[in-house]
Amino acid sequence: MVIRWKLAVVMAERDVSNKELAVKTGMNQTSISRLKTRRRLTRIDEATLDALCRALNCQPGDLMIYEQEPPA
16 A cells, blocks of 8 residues: 655645745744655654645645555
8 A cells, every 4th residue: 555645736736835834834844845845655643744734725635646556
């Protein structure tokens, strides 16, 4: 199982910069940058996900995609 992280895509669709999202979420710009460049989602806490969804006016499912790994 792989969960793909789409924060960069959602930010681009809404034309939101790292600085803008940092202000809206109260997070550090470095943290936003790290989250944005991830391709695979390993862990995210509820408060961070809530802040991102509120700031981007989206649902958690807009930020991630589930993909099955091919059988070995």
